Amino acid sequence: MTKTAWVFPGQGSQTQGMGMDLIEVAQDKFKQAEEILGWSIIQRCQGDEETLSRTLYTQPCLYTIEAILVDLLKDKGKNADFVAGHSLGEYVALYAANVYDFATGLNLVKMRSQFMDQAQGGKMVALMKFNREILEKTIENTENVVLANDNSDGQVVISGEPNAVDEVVEAVKAKLAVPLKVSGAFHSPLMAIAAAEFAKVLDEAEFKDAQIPVLANVDPNPSIDGQEIKERLKQQMTGGVRWREIMAQMPSLGVQEVIEIGPGKVLTGLFKRSVKDVSLVNINGLENL
Structure with missing residues (x-):
């Protein structure tokens, strides 16, 4: 069945x-x-x-x-x-x-x-097509940012303090990084x-x-x-x-x-x-x- x-x-x-x-x-x-x-x-x-x-x-x-x-x-x-x-x-x-x-x-x-x-005071960014190992290590070594939505192997959302989120985005160099229109750092x-x-x-x-x-x-x-x-x-x-x-x-x-x-x-x-x-x-x- x-x-x-x-x-x-x-x-x-x-x-x-x-x-x-x-x-x-x-x-x-x-x-x-x-x-x-x-x-x-x-x-x-x-x-x-x-x-x-x-x-x-x-x-x-x-x-x-x-x-x-x-x-x-x-x-x-x-x-x-x-x-x-x-x-x-x-x-x-x-x-x-x-x-x-x-x-x-x-x-x-x-x-x-x-x-x-x-x-208020947070930021979320969707990342597509990236190296997951680099992403996970970067988040682990960066304060005030987390993996908020682990949607699939090739699509995630990171969330946290704006400067910390920007640091991760810069380090990971995903093929696409899209800031989300949200009021805070959800999840x-x-x-x-x-x-x-x-x-x-x-x-x-x-x-x-x-x-x-x-x-x-x-x-x-x-x-x-x-x-x-x-x-x-x-x-x-x-x-x-x-x-x-x-x-x-x-x-x-x-x-x-x-x-x-x-x-x-x-x-x-x-x-x-x-x-x-x-x-x-x-x-x-x-x-x-």
Whole structure:
């Protein structure tokens, strides 16, 4: 029997107009989201790109739209054997695994986006096509910079204090280095204050044992234990996204099909270049449901 993994993209995958084909079939969810957030997902997704790309709005919009797609898939009798999400996408993965309900997840994402939107003083740069040994040694020998997103063998994001990030970029000499439009050094120790505040919010939320094993950003080994999943999530804001390892785990778990649920094709693109003999599917709206 084919085993399937559902994966959920995070910040950076958002596009203007995303989710607008879902308005008629998910009116209740959009209304519930507006009551929780105090603003309209529909209006933000139909608005200008700059506003939508602000962390404060991007994260709740992605969570809501991806959660609606999960609902529609489950309504069709579909389910997954494993789930994983990239950064913000991990919150949708936990919703898909029934760790918490929609409102609990959105309230967490709301607070997370506020803490991260307020972060300042850091820098993130995506690197493509580089010598990994040189990268790892340079980071090891440079203070205040970390490997934030280990996306694949040939694509990573480094994060930290701006001068330290620039030093690493200069030393590694990647074929392509792209500064990210973010307010702070996400997934690095510079987020420690925000992470400590957010941990208090997480402590108040009820996490049930997962009905589908979850591969976490900070620990790619599958888990269904609700408390363990929460502790892993607490580490996520300052810890790295170990996506390369998550992808490498899939064949050993017997996964033969990976479905990316959400806008864009970032995660299936990474799988295509990194994992052989896995069929890839994208679900970003009603048309391909």
